[in-house]
Amino acid sequence: MGHIAGSSETETQILKAALCVFGQKGKDGARMQEIADEAGINKAMLHYYFRNKDTLYEAVFRHVHGHFFSVIESETSKEQSFKQMLKGIIDALLDEHVQHPDVNRLWTHENLSGAHVVRRILEESKGTGLGSAPGVLAERIREAVDKGEIRSVHPMHFTMTLMGSIIFFFLAAPVFSTLMPDIVEHPEKVLAERKQHLFDILYNGLSN
Amino acid sequence: MGHIAGSSETETQILKAALCVFGQKGKDGARMQEIADEAGINKAMLHYYFRNKDTLYEAVFRHVHGHFFSVIESETSKEQSFKQMLKGIIDALLDEHVQHPDVNRLWTHENLSGAHVVRRILEESKGTGLGSAPGVLAERIREAVDKGEIRSVHPMHFTMTLMGSIIFFFLAAPVFSTLMPDIVEHPEKVLAERKQHLFDILYNGLSN
DNA sequence: GTCTATATCTCGATAGAC
DNA sequence: GTCTATCGAGATATAGAC
Structure with a gap:
């Protein structure tokens, strides 16, 4: 989770999109831009909800492992x-x-x-x-x-x-x-x- | 192989180092600098023997597949x-x-x-x-x-x-x-x- | 919370001397 | 063939308006 208490709709969308892109390309091959596009939001939003790429990756993994x-x-x-x-x-x-x-x-x-x-x-x-x-x-x-x-x-x-x-x-x-x-x-x-x-x-x- | 006819000593060293790094980090995670270091040569040499990263990757794969x-x-x-x-x-x-x-x-x-x-x-x-x-x-x-x-x-x-x-x-x-x-x-x-x-x-x- | 614009930096690739 | 120095693309991450 990011620094937001509950899990918003946007947060769920991001996790879903990130799972898709990280799964397809791996952590190194994945692009934050592509995740943002897939989630239908802006690149800056990813950093707002999840501090950085590493944090996002870990959040995704925890979500589905x-x-x-x-x-x-x-x-x-x-x-x-x-x-x-x-x-x-x-x-x-x-x-x-x-x-x-x-x-x-x-x-x-x-x-x-x-x-x-x-x-x-x-x-x-x-x-x-x-x-x-x-x-x-x-x-x-x-x-x-x-x-x-x-x-x-x-x-x-x-x-x-x-x-x-x-x-x-x-x-x-x-x-x-x-x-x-x-x-x-x-x-x-x-x-x-x-x-x-x-x-x-x-x-x-x-x-x- | 690069554009060199026979397979030189250096070329073999590069392939060996590249296998190691590509194997550990994957194609996206691998760094040309790290491969150069591992091979004990210079980054520019990699491009001299193998045109670019993709070519090097394919050469490595062909070498061991x-x-x-x-x-x-x-x-x-x-x-x-x-x-x-x-x-x-x-x-x-x-x-x-x-x-x-x-x-x-x-x-x-x-x-x-x-x-x-x-x-x-x-x-x-x-x-x-x-x-x-x-x-x-x-x-x-x-x-x-x-x-x-x-x-x-x-x-x-x-x-x-x-x-x-x-x-x-x-x-x-x-x-x-x-x-x-x-x-x-x-x-x-x-x-x-x-x-x-x-x-x-x-x-x-x-x-x- | 959401966006645009931009700063910062890493990395692949090249130029050119030797 | 081998090196140093550097360019330029593209990526993460941030600043700041709304």
Whole structure:
């Protein structure tokens, strides 16, 4: 947030526009002018609401960083079998990425630049809140192993494998579309295939 | 290459330095001054060997883009079972990423910025050379399915899952290190775990 | 709160001596 | 081929009127 108490309409517009531009171009490639244009306001207003580019970037990140974690948190807290949970996470995370591609891109940019902002946020809320979602998922995996629902597997590594195979799909789409034209020509079909494939390979990989 | 015929010592130094800086900061975040410093030369020299920043970036990318593909090509062309090939690709690709983290980062930056350079390169050598490596891997998967070595799976989706779960591990390391301190404290141990986990989960996922 | 005008500065690129 | 010095575009950020 800027130095304004409540969150005004304009502030929301700025955050939305900034997410879009930062997501597309990254922090370095983004231009304050472009963000202003996208928000339908003036460049000076950006500095009025958010002191400078760094502050704006951090505000945007704080505003959306929980998006994907909240999906995981939602699915892990439902009363359901591990199998259902896995299917739920795969489907919901893929859908979420389709609907909010900029958030995924922002996350990746953040990781590439050392993840200083994320880490600060995660440190602030040590083990609580949305940041703990991957930890909760790992715990659910551990429980499922104990109950014999799935065979023994390293919880954190599986969490990384799951998230990686979901996120990479969108990240590498520009390159893979050369090898697999359906990605751009029939995106819904490929998305459905992806959901089916991931559940198939990962659940089978966990089966006894 | 610049407008010099052979590749001089200086040119190699520049490419090496540029890979480092472009990998760390991305094309937009990179500074010509920093590349010059890293190469131990003068800023003007960069423009002498490579016309401008764009040209330099493309030269760097062309210089290293085949790194990971060559690993896949090497493993897919060996005379070995599918099981051995899968193990070989996982181990070799993970090792390659450890040894050349900047190449991975450059690739990711390239994907985030639309992959215009990669696509041009891939178009130039339509289906030939290193660019066809993922396609060859997909073909090997198809063959293994036909032979009954593994159960039926979508070849291209499996290729993406494999590459994604390998690459994401390095990409998200900054964030996951908060949740899994071993990543920075005992990196060799975690790398060994990763190799073992990936082969375990993916090969089991492919088994009948 | 919102705008115009402008200050300040960083960076890519070039000119030109050696 | 290599350097120093510098130009000029374009970016962030601010000043100040309304």
